[in-house]
Amino acid sequence: MSLDDLKYVKVKTHPTARNQAVSTQPLLAGSIVLSNQAFATVLFENQKGRRCDHCLVLSETLRKCSGCASCCYCDANCQTRHWPSHKKLCKRWNSFASSNEFQALPPHERLDCVLLSYFASPLSANDQLAIFKSLLPGPTHHSPPPTCTPVDGADGLYDRFGNNNFTIHSHLNSFAHGIFPLASRLFNHSCTPNAAARYKLVRGQAVTMEVVALRDIAEGEEICIPYLDPALLQTRQQIFQLTYGFQCTCISCEGLKSVGPIPDVPQDPARLAALEYRLRTFIGVDDLEHCVLRTKPITQSLPSEIRCFLKEDYIEHLSGVFSQSSHDGPYDRALDSGTTLLAMYLLIYPENYPQIGMHALELAKTAWNASMPMNDIVRRQHAMAQVRACLSVSRRILGLYGPEGDGGGPLAEITTLQQLVDQEG
Ligand SMILES: *[C@@H]1O[C@H](CO)[C@@H](O)[C@H](O)[C@H]1NC(C)=O
Ligand SMILES: *[C@@H]1O[C@H](CO)[C@@H](O)[C@H](O)[C@H]1NC(C)=O
Ligand SMILES: *[C@@H]1O[C@H](CO)[C@@H](O)[C@H](O)[C@H]1NC(C)=O
Ligand SMILES: [Zn+2]
Ligand SMILES: [Zn+2]
Ligand SMILES: [Zn+2]
DSSP states (O other): OOGGGOSSEEEEOOSSSOOEEEESSOBOTTOEEEEEEOSEEEEOGGGBTTBOTTTOOBOSSOEEOTTTSOOEESSHHHHHHHHHHHHHHHTTHHHHHTSHHHHTSOHHHHHHHHHHHHTTSGGGOSHHHHHHHHSOOOSSOOOOOOOSSOOTTHHHHHTTTTTSOEEEEETTEEEEEEEOHHHHHHOEEOSSOSEEEEEEOOTTSOOEEEEEESSOBOTTOBOEEOSSOTTOTTHHHHHIIIIIOOOOOSHHHHHHHHHOSOOOOOSOHHHHHHHHHHHHHHHTOSSGGGOOOOOOOOOTTSOGGGGGGGOHHHHHHHHHHHHHHHHHSOHHHHHHHHHHHHHHHHHHSOTTOHHHHHHHHHHHHHHHHHHTTOOOHHHHHHHHHHHHHHHHHHHHHHHHHOOOSSSSSHHHHHHHHHHHHHHHO
16 A cells, blocks of 8 residues: 555645645545554553454464464464564564563553564565655654664664554554554644544454544545544643644644633632533533534633633543542432533544543443432433433444444444333333
């Protein structure tokens, strides 16, 4: 796959401005803009032995490589396909992995060691390697970590690691890192992107990244993906500077700049509750049963008393409160904090962002749990209406994003919960 074989996206060059990846035709929300098979992948340490090192599929009957006993495969096919890139590491891996030099590295650099080692193998000499080498290096030079086997030009390659980083996820939970040169080459970042990556796992094949349109995209429009979670409202600019060497000027960043310094979140519980209520009504989600989920990008028209919520540690705190109370109760607290969090998501994420759909599903489950011990028929009907409303939002958004990674997951959970709700009548 090279830049010339692309169908829905092309690189628009400009004599003075930067290159942009733009759509070659109008694209509907949910369509796949690009499929890009991984050049190299590495499992997180806690996934080793649970997933195949070639195709990353989960399996309970993996077979260990008899050479190193470190890599595991579904079967002989996966092992054979992985061998060209594994060959050089296999023999030396155990002594390298137990060396002080390797042991002293932080976990993400250990992953980099493995990824960098892929560049040592002859199979690497393909289109994707050429594309990878053509990527822009990050703004700061770091010496490459040690590799298990010598890699030509490791310095120049490593300079392209930090800013060409993809975390592979299943059901939006991260489990591996990967290099996808074509996707790196094409898509710039936006905190309010019109596309996002999902990962397709097929037994026997290298993982494929699919870039999905989150909304309808016009012909010639630039296609952007998020390089990091836009919820990092304050730290994200710093990360752009340090890791990518640019300043983000998307509408969310411009909006955030226009509201100026963010006041502190009030300490007084009554005052805080009143402001949270104000936030939910401003976004239009206070009544979950009838809420119309519309994203509202941050702008200067955000009322000044609720600007205090634009602190990323508030979002983090709120999601902690929600996840704890949604599992252990009390459910009033869970529904309350979960609805406020939904309002925040609509403020910071773009339309159809998968995290909004995931959160709506969690809210549906919470409302379902809350409805269970209720004898009061009116309150119970109200709770069921909330479940239905959240489920329908979740189905729409996650259905558009499509299935990702392992089987089951949120789409299956939606179907199960929907059946339970339908039985209630
Ligand atoms: C991913 O990003 C982190 C943080 O910037 C960096 O340390 C690491 O080298 C990157 N890894 C890859 C595979 O790009
Ligand atoms: C990506 O977009 C940012 C603005 O958001 C811009 O500053 C940067 O130059 C762009 N990067 C490339 C490689 O085009
Ligand atoms: C709902 O109840 C189930 C079973 O009691 C529990 O496992 C789960 O954590 C609860 N909360 C959510 C959000 O699913
Ligand atoms: Zn496999
Ligand atoms: Zn081996
Ligand atoms: Zn931005």
